[in-house]
Amino acid sequence: MTQRPYVLVSCAASVDGHIDDASATRLILSSDEDLDRVDELRASCDAILVGAATVRRDNPRLLIRSPARRADRVANGLPEGPAKVTVTLGGDLSPAAQFFTAGSSARLVYCARAGLAMARARLSNVAEVIDAGDIPAPALILTDLARRGVARVLLEGGGQLATAFLTAGLADELHLVVAPFFVGDEAAPRFAGPGSYPNDPAHRMQLAEVRPLGDVVLLRYLLATRPLPATLAPGQAQHTRDPEALAEHIRWLRQTIRLLGDDDSSVPELPGQPVSGSNGLAADTQYPGPGQPGPAETSPTDPWYDAPAETSASGPGEPQDPGPAPVDIYWLRETIELAKRCPPSATAFSVGVAIVAADGTLLATGFSRERDLRDHAEEVALAKLQPGDPRLAGATIYSSLEPCGVRASRPRPCADLILAAGIPRVVYAWHEPPILAVGGGTEMLRAAGVMVIEAPELAPEARAVNAHLTSSA
Numbered sequence: 001m002t003q004r005p006y007v008l009v010s011c012a013a014s015v016d017g018h019i020d021d022a023s024a025t026r027l028i029l030s031s032d033e034d035l036d037r038v039d040e041l042r043a044s045c046d047a048i049l050v051g052a053a054t055v056r057r058d059n060p061r062l063l064i065r066s067p068a069r070r071a072d073r074v075a076n077g078l079p080e081g082p083a084k085v086t087v088t089l090g091g092d093l094s095p096a097a098q099f100f101t102a103g104s105s106a107r108l109v110y111c112a113r114a115g116l117a118m119a120r121a122r123l124s125n126v127a128e129v130i131d132a133g134d135i136p137a138p139a140l141i142l143t144d145l146a147r148r149g150v151a152r153v154l155l156e157g158g159g160q161l162a163t164a165f166l167t168a169g170l171a172d173e174l175h176l177v178v179a180p181f182f183v184g185d186e187a188a189p190r191f192a193g194p195g196s197y198p199n200d201p202a203h204r205m206q207l208a209e210v211r212p213l214g215d216v217v218l219l220r221y222l223l224a225t226r227p228l229p230a231t232l233a234p235g236q237a238q239h240t241r242d243p244e245a246l247a248e249h250i251r252w253l254r255q256t257i258r259l260l261g262d263d264d265s266s267v268p269e270l271p272g273q274p275v276s277g278s279n280g281l282a283a284d285t286q287y288p289g290p291g292q293p294g295p296a297e298t299s300p301t302d303p304w305y306d307a308p309a310e311t312s313a314s315g316p317g318e319p320q321d322p323g324p325a326p327v328d329i330y331w332l333r334e335t336i337e338l339a340k341r342c343p344p345s346a347t348a349f350s351v352g353v354a355i356v357a358a359d360g361t362l363l364a365t366g367f368s369r370e371r372d373l374r375d376h377a378e379e380v381a382l383a384k385l386q387p388g389d390p391r392l393a394g395a396t397i398y399s400s401l402e403p404c405g406v407r408a409s410r411p412r413p414c415a416d417l418i419l420a421a422g423i424p425r426v427v428y429a430w431h432e433p434p435i436l437a438v439g440g441g442t443e444m445l446r447a448a449g450v451m452v453i454e455a456p457e458l459a460p461e462a463r464a465v466n467a468h469l470t471s472s473a
Contacts, residue, residue, distance in 0.1 A: 012034065013178060016182045049087075056093065087111075088109060143330060158189075173222055173223065178216060180215050198223070339367060348369070353398065363395060366380030397426050402428045405440050405444045418445065
């Protein structure tokens, strides 16, 4: 599995934890010295990530201000500035925003399927719009960025975006700048919202640096989510890469999928989640004026990106399972790599499986004959999880081969095991051919209400792992 990017969360807040006030004018939190620090930090990163509400409300440019720092990046074979990344549910972004018009950096928009058609219609000429599935989970975003060669991400806003990455345990450093005043307004947005944080009182962050910057102070914390890579030292420009890491990034770049076209089927509207502005997070924002949406109540099924645009109601006819999303293709390719690890057999398929939670966390993997010559990949992966694990209720099981619906080696076929585990979604690459048994598990799973998605474009890769069986069939 490829390693996710190193994530730094940067925020400026008042002494009482607010990143803005509730007025129509922008609250200045950072000092000139701190803005220069953020500029240096940007120059050390491969991508800057902000929420769509930040793009709309604060209109940030997200550029490196220092000509010397820009020139240094170019001299070292890097783009003049980091890629600019945003996330949206509804696709309601203006192509005239400075996020899209300022500078020459690559621009990526991760969009939920509910807003994909709108986002592509509006933004395809100014950005790459990426199908991020039903919910653009933090782990999904980082997985795709890693495959694009991004090793270091600076998250600058907004507050709910930062909260989502911090609560998911997907941030490595927190750069918290404290301004020497109070806001004192209950309606003003805060940096961190309610949630279950890995860094609780029993798991304290490590204070790595305290630095005065004019009249503000920087507190830099390490979150202990993983060891700090030597090539990703804080404040070090990422011009020289570890050769092995670079080779890994190139390998994944070569495997980057061609994004799917627009989904013609209508998608029911998702509930909205307006997000307060991120002033104090992005360092060069411009406040467009009053009348912007304020904070909204958080919904566990509707994360922190923005309020989706209105979509049409579902058309006539029975709903059909959608095609695979880009993240599905990624995980299927991982299962095909797992299948290559199977001990050889003249009487059984070589299959790889990955079970992935709704937030993109890899829960378990398995491959055929991993522990016993009768093992199927699905049962191996499921056996690594506790029965009743609550994460399974929203998980997807990925398999290089359609789960079996008929089995001779053990009493229960894999489709039955999946149903017993309560996994609601199955994605596979290769429809099981009638070589060893008749009848895959798709019909059994769909009859029980499980969403089953086939990705036939990857079937040749899964079939190639089993050429010793198919060549004589």
